[in-house]
Amino acid sequence: MLDPNQLRKDMATVVDRLALRGMQFDTERFNRLEARRKAVQIETETLQARRNAVSKLIGQLKSKGEDASREMAESQAIPARLKELEFDLANVQHELNEWLMTLPNLPHASVPAGASSDDNVEVRRWLPPGSRADAQGNPQPLAFEPKDHVSLGEPIGLDFDTARKLSGARFMMLRGQIARLHRALAQFMLDLQTTEHGYTECYTPYIVNSSTLFGTGQLPKFKDDMFWVTKGGQDEEPNRDEQGNVVAGEDLYLISTSEITLTGSVRDTIVPLQDLPIRLTAHTPCFRSEAGSGGRDMRGMIRQHQFDKVEMVQIVHPDSSYDTLEHMVGHAEAVLQKLGVPYRVVLLCGGDMGFGSTKTYDLEVWLPAQNTWREISSVSNCEAFQARRMQARYRPEKGKPEYLHTLNGSGLAVGRALVAVLENYQQEDGSVVIPDVLRPYMGGLVRLQAA
Numbered sequence: 001m002l003d004p005n006q007l008r009k010d011m012a013t014v015v016d017r018l019a020l021r022g023m024q025f026d027t028e029r030f031n032r033l034e035a036r037r038k039a040v041q042i043e044t045e046t047l048q049a050r051r052n053a054v055s056k057l058i059g060q061l062k063s064k065g066e067d068a069s070r071e072m073a074e075s076q077a078i079p080a081r082l083k084e085l086e087f088d089l090a091n092v093q094h095e096l097n098e099w100l101m102t103l104p105n106l107p108h109a110s111v112p113a114g115a116s117s118d119d120n121v122e123v124r125r126w127l128p129p130g131s132r133a134d135a136q137g138n139p140q141p142l143a144f145e146p147k148d149h150v151s152l153g154e155p156i157g158l159d160f161d162t163a164r165k166l167s168g169a170r171f172m173m174l175r176g177q178i179a180r181l182h183r184a185l186a187q188f189m190l191d192l193q194t195t196e197h198g199y200t201e202c203y204t205p206y207i208v209n210s211s212t213l214f215g216t217g218q219l220p221k222f223k224d225d226m227f228w229v230t231k232g233g234q235d236e237e238p239n240r241d242e243q244g245n246v247v248a249g250e251d252l253y254l255i256s257t258s259e260i261t262l263t264g265s266v267r268d269t270i271v272p273l274q275d276l277p278i279r280l281t282a283h284t285p286c287f288r289s290e291a292g293s294g295g296r297d298m299r300g301m302i303r304q305h306q307f308d309k310v311e312m313v314q315i316v317h318p319d320s321s322y323d324t325l326e327h328m329v330g331h332a333e334a335v336l337q338k339l340g341v342p343y344r345v346v347l348l349c350g351g352d353m354g355f356g357s358t359k360t361y362d363l364e365v366w367l368p369a370q371n372t373w374r375e376i377s378s379v380s381n382c383e384a385f386q387a388r389r390m391q392a393r394y395r396p397e398k399g400k401p402e403y404l405h406t407l408n409g410s411g412l413a414v415g416r417a418l419v420a421v422l423e424n425y426q427q428e429d430g431s432v433v434i435p436d437v438l439r440p441y442m443g444g445l446v447r448l449q450a451a
Contacts, residue, residue, distance in 0.1 A: 001389045002100050008034065017106035020350030022115050025103075033096050040089045044082065051078045101214070102221055105385040107350045108322075108359040114349025123361070125344035126337065139342045139366050144428040148369035149419040150300045152426055153178055155450035158301075170290065170305040172415075177448045181421070181434070182308070184441035186283045186414050189310040189335055193411050197331045199281035199312060204261035206284060209250040212264040215390035217356035217382075218256065227254040227287045227305075254287035259408040262313035267390040270401050271315070276394060277324065278315040281411065283308065301415045302374065308414035314407045317394065318384065321405035322359075325381040328409045329361045332377045335412050338437045341420045342366035344373055356382045363412075365420040376416045379409030 007014055007030060018025045054075045061068035112121050127133060132140045150158065157175035164171065174182055193199040207229055213219040218226060229252040255261060262280040271278070286309050301307075312331060316324050329345060336343045348360040357380035364373035384403035387393065393401035425433045431449035434442055 001097075001385060002103055002106065003384070003388065004096065004100065014106060017109075017350075018104070020107040020111060020113050021104060021353070022351045023104070029099070030096075033092060033099075037089065037092045037096070040085050040092060044085045044089070047078055047082055047085070051075065051082075054078070101389070104353075104355045105358045105382060107353060108381070110347075111353070111359055112347065112349045113351075115351040116349075117352050119349040120352055120362070121347045121349070123345040123347050125342070126333070127342045128340040131342070138371075139368070141371075142368055142426075146368040146423065147426060147430065148300065149367075149422040152422045152430065152432060153301075155430065156432075156448050167305075170303065172301055172304060177445070178418075180442060181438070181448065182414060182418050184438045185417050185421070186308060186310060187441055188338075188438055189411055189414070189417075190281065190283055192335060192338065193281045193310065193312060193331060196334070197279070197312075199279040202258075202262060202265075202280050202282040204255075204258050204265075204282050204284060206255055206287075207252050208255055208260055208264070209252055211250060212260060212267065213253060215267050215392075216260050216263050216386050217389065218253075218260065221355060225289055226256060227289055229253060255284065256288045257286050257309060257408075258282040258284040258311040259313055262311060263315070263386055263406050263408060264390065266315055266387075266392040266404065269392055271392070271394045271404065273317075273394055273396060276315070276317050276404075277320065278313075280313045280315075281310060283310045283414075301419055304415060307416075310411045310414065312379075312409045312411040315392070316405050316407065318402070318405045321381050321383060321407060324405075324407055325359060325361070325379065328407055329363070329379045332363050332379055332409055332411050335417070336363065336365065336376070336420075339417070339421065339435050340437075341417075341424050343376070348378075354378065354380060356380070356385050358383045358385065365416070365424075367420065367423050368426075369423050374416070374419075376420065377410035377412045380407065382406045382408070 002014065011025075011027060011030070015025045015027065054071050058068045058071045058075060061071065112119065114120065125137065127139055134140055150160075157178040159173040159175060160171075163173040166173070190201055194201050210219055213226070231252070261284075262282055265280070266278070286307055288305060288307075290303060290305060312328055314324050314328060333343070333345070343363050343365045346362045346364060348357075348362060353360045360378055360380040362375050363377040363379075365376045366372075367374050383405050386406045387403040392404050392406070394404050395401050421435060421438075422432050425435060427433060427447075429449075431447050433447050434445055439446065
């Protein structure tokens, strides 16, 4: 959520930064709401001062034995008007907050302008030691016609037909060797992030309430991208308040990423300064409706309704968040380097960034069958955007609690990592060599091939 105080003090910066996203901020609407808010507050303060003055005057008149009936009538009318003003102020603040909840974060000053992924800026690329690049700096083509991950995976247990029968399109089922490789990738990533990069492994709920999603920014804007959960059991005891009255329960949703639960763990919390930074990781399934994706990536595992991801989250002091962002990009890069998969790092332009991010790097892996780079990780600094929505703060050594900065990143998307391994380690006979780092997780198996 944008900082209302920044809007009041420096609207020009807000307008300029949102323009980097290709968005025009409605200054007229904000000024109109601000005028209403100020008018209500001025009248409230004036009435409060008048109430005090009238109360004092009544006392003086009575002490002199004079008639105070007119002043008493005025005094008795003031509370009702103050109540009306309190209601008016709450309505203005509610309208402002509801609007601000729909506005994205402000891009950092270092974020390039641009409208789409075509305007993103490549920062660096990495090829495995001993490999060669072509004239464009991409990995040299394989010595044979490469197969895509579907053709490579189906003979060793990748099964879309059964998944389609069970659930519909954009689901997959894995059996045997390839299922074990999928699990090996997740375990390897968790071990790397916890033992080498200092993250604490977590097991989180896969179903969350709407308050959690408002806090991390999925709601209200991206409601159609979520899977909603309907509870069964009509005889279930209804929710009740402290007085025993029946109240409506919150909507429930399947998580689209464990960023939601890991970051949401500090909602409505004041974190002691000495507990920072907080580093959390989790391996979870993720559920996305892919609303608006149309026919993109219908073949294969690239865009699924259900996929697995190892997520990284850091909750830090504001002074360290941009150093932390660079470190987290390195933590994601380490996974790909140990797997020996070619990748590049891209700085996203304003028009291609996520809703809650102020600066984002994407990691893209090379897929030989597509002859292109495809995203496998996004690492973002959200500054105080989520913390303000969640009321997640830390207590400095002196002064009042202040908002934390939150960062998140994929470390990595497991299914896409599986795609990258299958395509980059494929052999001419259709078998797939297992990367060295994964072999201990595979019981020493060296190669995947059809029986």
